[in-house]
Amino acid sequence: xxxxxxxxxxxxxxxxxxxxxxxxxxxxxxxxxxxxxxxxxxxxxxxxxxxxxxxxxxxxxxxxxxxxxxxxxxxxxxxxxxxxxxxxxxxxxxxxxxxxxxxxxxxxx
Amino acid sequence: xxxxxxxxxxxxxxxxxxxxxxxxxxxxxxxxxxxxxxxxxxxxxxxxxxxxxxxxxxxxxxxxxxxxxxxxxxxxxxxxxxxxxxxxxxxxxxxxxxxxxxxxxxxxxxxxxxxxxxx
Numbered sequence: 001x002x003x004x005x006x007x008x009x010x011x012x013x014x015x016x017x018x019x020x021x022x023x024x025x026x027x028x029x030x031x032x033x034x035x036x037x038x039x040x041x042x043x044x045x046x047x048x049x050x051x052x053x054x055x056x057x058x059x060x061x062x063x064x065x066x067x068x069x070x071x072x073x074x075x076x077x078x079x080x081x082x083x084x085x086x087x088x089x090x091x092x093x094x095x096x097x098x099x100x101x102x103x104x105x106x107x108x109x
Numbered sequence: 110x111x112x113x114x115x116x117x118x119x120x121x122x123x124x125x126x127x128x129x130x131x132x133x134x135x136x137x138x139x140x141x142x143x144x145x146x147x148x149x150x151x152x153x154x155x156x157x158x159x160x161x162x163x164x165x166x167x168x169x170x171x172x173x174x175x176x177x178x179x180x181x182x183x184x185x186x187x188x189x190x191x192x193x194x195x196x197x198x199x200x201x202x203x204x205x206x207x208x209x210x211x212x213x214x215x216x217x218x219x220x221x222x223x224x225x226x227x228x
Contacts, residue, residue, distance in 0.1 A: 035214035044220060099156060100146075102153050103153040
């Protein structure tokens with residue numbers, strides 16, 4: 001059972017907009033920034049969004065993040081087949097450790 | 110840009126010890142934190158702990174405290190993850206990753222080290 005709760009799966013058709021939620025508590029998302037990672041099959045995770053809504057250099061602006069209270073969301077617009085991957089949210093917890101969500105498997109139909 | 114190169118795959122027996130490594134870019138190794146993340150087969154990411162090689166300050170996940178040891182040798186820009194007695198349940202891919210602060214996102218990742226523990 002992960003500290004941060006994500007839906008296990010999500011799906012969309014090419015061109016659609018998809019959102020993935022991440023629910024936490026006052027000790028993690030409510031107190032600290034949220035980061036999102038994309039993991040393509042067989043590869044290491046990649047930082048997609050940091051500090052709630054910031055994109056690292058090279059990440060397309062189709063990806064966006066937001067946070068409200070103890071929840072956060074990742075939105076992917078203009079869905080493409082190469083977006084099919086696992087997505088994880090993460091945040092620092094005030095119990096002095098970082099926590100990940102359980103991950104969401106995104107399928108592009 | 111930081112590059113992290115991890116040591117190769119390991120096959121060990123239960124009860125054996127193991128130390129895997131993560132070598133970073135020489136010039137900036139002491140300027141960022143290095144985290145270790147476990148991914149068991151077919152499962153999600155689990156945060157194990159994080160170290161600041163500049164002064165060896167280390168934080169552990171309660172789930173891994175006492176089960177592993179995280180260390181670093183800044184003279185050779187390398188961080189380590191160590192087990193004294195492996196269990197079959199330690200079979201997993203282990204990633205190292207860098208962060209500007211311990212609360213920051215992990216912007217650079219190693220390629221992963223696959224550890225297989227089997228009798």
